[in-house]
Amino acid sequence: MQIQTPDIGVDKATVADILVKVGDTIAVDDSIVLLESDKASVEVPSTVAGVVKSILVQQGDEVTEGAVLIELETEAQTAAATEVAAPQAQVDAAPKQDAEPVVAAAPSSATSTTAQEVDVQVPDIGVEKAVVGEILVQVGDAIDVDQSIIVVESDKATVEVPSTVSGTVTAIQINTGDTVKEGVVILKVKTAAAAVTQVETPQVASAEAAAVPVNAATASAPQTAASAQVEVAVPDLGVDKATVAEILVQVGDTVAADQSLIVVESDKATVEVPSTTAGVIQAIHVELGQSVAQGNALVTIVTAGAAAPAAVAAAQVASAPSASPAVSAASTAQTTTVAASAHTNVDKLSKAQNEANAKVYAGPAVRKLARELGVVLADVNATGPHARVLKEDLKAYVKARLTAPQTAPVAATTQQVTGLPKLPDFSAFGGVEEKGLTRLQQVSIPQLSLNNYIPQVTQFDLADITELEAWRSELKANFKKEGVSLTILAFIAKAVAHLLKDEPYFAAHLADDQKSVLLRKEIHMGIAVATPDGLTVPVLRNPDQKSIKQIAIELGELSQKARDKKLSPKDLQGANFTITSLGSIGGTAFTPLVNWPQVAILGISPATMQPVWNGEGFDPRLMLPLSLSYDHRVINGADAARFTHKLTQLLADIRSLLL
Numbered sequence: 001m002q003i004q005t006p007d008i009g010v011d012k013a014t015v016a017d018i019l020v021k022v023g024d025t026i027a028v029d030d031s032i033v034l035l036e037s038d039k040a041s042v043e044v045p046s047t048v049a050g051v052v053k054s055i056l057v058q059q060g061d062e063v064t065e066g067a068v069l070i071e072l073e074t075e076a077q078t079a080a081a082t083e084v085a086a087p088q089a090q091v092d093a094a095p096k097q098d099a100e101p102v103v104a105a106a107p108s109s110a111t112s113t114t115a116q117e118v119d120v121q122v123p124d125i126g127v128e129k130a131v132v133g134e135i136l137v138q139v140g141d142a143i144d145v146d147q148s149i150i151v152v153e154s155d156k157a158t159v160e161v162p163s164t165v166s167g168t169v170t171a172i173q174i175n176t177g178d179t180v181k182e183g184v185v186i187l188k189v190k191t192a193a194a195a196v197t198q199v200e201t202p203q204v205a206s207a208e209a210a211a212v213p214v215n216a217a218t219a220s221a222p223q224t225a226a227s228a229q230v231e232v233a234v235p236d237l238g239v240d241k242a243t244v245a246e247i248l249v250q251v252g253d254t255v256a257a258d259q260s261l262i263v264v265e266s267d268k269a270t271v272e273v274p275s276t277t278a279g280v281i282q283a284i285h286v287e288l289g290q291s292v293a294q295g296n297a298l299v300t301i302v303t304a305g306a307a308a309p310a311a312v313a314a315a316q317v318a319s320a321p322s323a324s325p326a327v328s329a330a331s332t333a334q335t336t337t338v339a340a341s342a343h344t345n346v347d348k349l350s351k352a353q354n355e356a357n358a359k360v361y362a363g364p365a366v367r368k369l370a371r372e373l374g375v376v377l378a379d380v381n382a383t384g385p386h387a388r389v390l391k392e393d394l395k396a397y398v399k400a401r402l403t404a405p406q407t408a409p410v411a412a413t414t415q416q417v418t419g420l421p422k423l424p425d426f427s428a429f430g431g432v433e434e435k436g437l438t439r440l441q442q443v444s445i446p447q448l449s450l451n452n453y454i455p456q457v458t459q460f461d462l463a464d465i466t467e468l469e470a471w472r473s474e475l476k477a478n479f480k481k482e483g484v485s486l487t488i489l490a491f492i493a494k495a496v497a498h499l500l501k502d503e504p505y506f507a508a509h510l511a512d513d514q515k516s517v518l519l520r521k522e523i524h525m526g527i528a529v530a531t532p533d534g535l536t537v538p539v540l541r542n543p544d545q546k547s548i549k550q551i552a553i554e555l556g557e558l559s560q561k562a563r564d565k566k567l568s569p570k571d572l573q574g575a576n577f578t579i580t581s582l583g584s585i586g587g588t589a590f591t592p593l594v595n596w597p598q599v600a601i602l603g604i605s606p607a608t609m610q611p612v613w614n615g616e617g618f619d620p621r622l623m624l625p626l627s628l629s630y631d632h633r634v635i636n637g638a639d640a641a642r643f644t645h646k647l648t649q650l651l652a653d654i655r656s657l658l659l
Contacts, residue, residue, distance in 0.1 A: 015035060046072070117190055131153050244288055251281050257277055279302050373394070492604060506635065522542060524541055
């Protein structure tokens with residue numbers, strides 16, 4: 001059993017200390033190594049109990065997620081080794097009277113060696129821990145690769161865990177209600193290869209001939225355990241839904257870890273979703289234009305180790321031609337039966353309804369019944385523990401619907417999404433030419449519509465940036481030599497971040513009950529960036545803790561990533577204030593829309609030279625128009641005026657930031 005590096009939140013970490021040595025007996029959750037990164041030090045725990053067989057890393061090594069740290073010999077492996085050794089010792093000790101007894105003993109030894117028990121473990125299910133909700137198999141059941149064996153439940157989802165091997169269940173190591181995590185042993189399975197060898201062994205005429213299938217079966221067991229079908233799902237995009245804009249791979253393509261698979265678009269950005277593993281694309285579960293949410297399956301990837309068992313299985317079939325027709329026929333019959341049963345289960349729900357059902361806490365059997373009955377689980381009253389929908393709840397809901405009086409949902413279907421009436425016919429006025437919006441513009445409409453529910457007001461002001469612009473002009477030549485573009489936006493972001501420390505309500509959120517305000521402990525500033533497909537808003541992290549040079553560098557990087565469609569979901573999440581600038585496009589002022597759930601946004605228009613009265617005459621001054629839009633439920637007009645006035649003072653004399 002190998003213990004691997006888990007997801008530690010960084011790309012790489014250094015082995016700072018090895019906390020065990022070869023021969024040590026360790027328990028589940030015992031720390032085995034200490035890893036260090038530039039962010040933190042983390043002790044990696046063991047996922048199973050056993051004896052340390054070998055240590056595969058050294059102090060100072062750099063490791064990534066999935067790197068093997070140590071190799072353990074578990075109790076099950078020790079017991080299996082003892083069982084194999086005992087019959088072999090009996091064979092060696094038996095008196096060799098003639099040739100026939102030796103031949104009879106050899107098949108017995110071969111059968112024992114081949115009958116290996118493989119541990120089926122909890123895979124990476126996307127959360128640290130989950131609860132066993134249902135066990136779908138029993139001891140003695142024959143199972144296939146990818147057959148669901150248990151259901152685990154977390155606060156995010158209900159997941160069916162498939163078997164990585166085929167064979168017969170010999171032991172179940174967990175119980176319903178147990179809390180499990182990645183690497184915990186679920187079942188012990190006697191592999192299918194072992195059963196085939198037991199049938200074939202009596203037909204072997206000599207001990208030498210028997211050695212061939214034994215070795216093949218023994219080799220296939222670890223390879224089968226190493227095979228895996230990995231389902232790549234939609235990560236956290238920071239929004240409820242996004243649309244599949246482009247599919248970058250095809251079935252049969254070989255992909256590397258972190259290679260982009262699809263492009264999804266939301267109202268905030270266009271994001272490329274990377275593969276979590278290397279392998280071959282087995283299936284693609286989405287289509288262009290489909291709406292997806294976090295957790296929805298995108299593609300299924302067969303990892304590199306999965307090809308080996310197929311080759312071994314093919315070799316075994318070839319070595320036993322007499323058994324091939326029967327096995328093939330049985331396999332074909334089973335496949336046909338499964339396919340037929342799949343077609344009989346009619347799915348009466350739309351894709352959107354199935355996506356909604358995926359978010360509801362329910363078991364696989366309930367979900368299947370809901371699909372067949374056409375029930376949206378969100379409408380069902382859940383009576384199970386932790387608001388889990390039970391079969392009884394589903395049946396009660398269907399019974400209530402069948403006995404309830406019918407209502408005609410005509411009004412709901414004819415109502416427009418925007419709430420506006422349908423367009424008139426323009427054919428009498430020269431006709432129209434229809435041109436589609438970009439995908440980013442289309443998915444932006446629901447988010448922009450939320451602004452209809454915000455009582456928004458805009459406060460205008462002018463900032464004198466004459467001295468600031470002169471100082472920027474002096475600095476930008478040296479910055480340019482270092483490859484840094486020093487724009488006025490870097491200074492404005494720094495000034496606003498400084499001001500938000502004194503005016504926290506402008507970076508807050510109105511609570512759902514509208515009876516309190518949620519004050520954020522950190523400042524994360526959205527910066528609107530114009531791209532060919534539309535406007536996107538990447539997030540500048542903690543600008544109050546960074547220098548103007550650091551801010552300028554990060555602004556350049558975020559803008560480039562936005563234009564190249566390389567923004568990750570994390571780049572778009574968590575903003576509590578936004579700045580949007582017209583740059584050199586033109587205009588004198590505008591009213592930017594507050595981006596819910598934020599309560600304020602600052603608009604910057606192009607600066608112009610204007611005559612300013614100094615008490616005796618007019619001076620030419622470079623004036624920067626400011627437009628502060630705010631949610632009037634949280635911010636009063638006087639507060640907004642005070643905010644913009646303070647900001648003009650900071651920009652007029654940036655040195656005050658040092659006080």
